[in-house]
Amino acid sequence: xxxxxxxxxxxxxxxxxxxxxxxxxxxxxxxxxxxxxxxxxxxxxxxxxxxxxxxxxxxxxxxxxxxxxxxxxxxxxxxxxxxxxxxxxxxxxxxxxxxxxxxxxxxxxxxxxxxxxxxxxxxxxxxxxxxxxxxxxxxxxxxxxxxxxxxxxxxxxxxxxxxxxxxxxxxxxxxxxxxxxxxxxxxxxxxxxxxxxxxxxxxxxxxxx
Numbered sequence: 086x087x088x089x090x091x092x093x094x095x096x097x098x099x100x101x102x103x104x105x106x107x108x109x110x111x112x113x114x115x116x117x118x119x120x121x122x123x124x125x126x127x128x129x130x131x132x133x134x135x136x137x138x139x140x141x142x143x144x145x146x147x148x149x150x151x152x153x154x155x156x157x158x159x160x161x162x163x164x165x166x167x168x169x170x171x172x173x174x175x176x177x178x179x180x181x182x183x184x185x186x187x188x189x190x191x192x193x194x195x196x197x198x199x200x201x202x203x204x205x206x207x208x209x210x211x212x213x214x215x216x217x218x219x220x221x222x223x224x225x226x227x228x229x230x231x232x233x234x235x236x237x238x239x240x241x242x243x244x245x246x247x248x249x250x251x252x253x254x255x256x257x258x259x260x261x262x263x264x265x266x267x268x269x270x271x272x273x274x275x276x277x278x279x280x281x282x283x284x285x286x287x288x289x290x291x292x293x294x
Contacts, residue, residue: 230247232247
């Protein structure tokens, strides 16, 4: 009996589910950026994604969960790329420069995503504390680790706490992203230019004399 059931049981199709989930997230990014998190209704996200209202709840618990998932998915991807690229760099200067270039470069052309991550997520301190904080801490540990290695190698000054330096870099990157997301700068390579200048400024402050 069990064999017959397993033979007739339909196969699980995960790819279409993942595709639809991603479509909902992309739609939510656009709607959140246009209307703001609190003013957005789930039905508006569903309409933008081209799905029924109830479909949203097959993938997400509520609107808060959609916002958290946007942050989680995108920052998790960023962390994976940062680790891979940093490991391929020969010096700490190259690693830090690459981190800055990647974080700002991956947002280039994605102004809506930048606005959602820097503006909309801040509208809920509860979401920040419960969900964003762990990923933020993971990011800080990654950058602090790079800085600590540079200190051990003698390339960077040792009188600076690596975590303080990492938080400072995050703050600078966040500030540049925020002003770009909500500002009127139409330059498609504005973030790329800012990345070079920020990396140079940051390294000059940290480089061992």
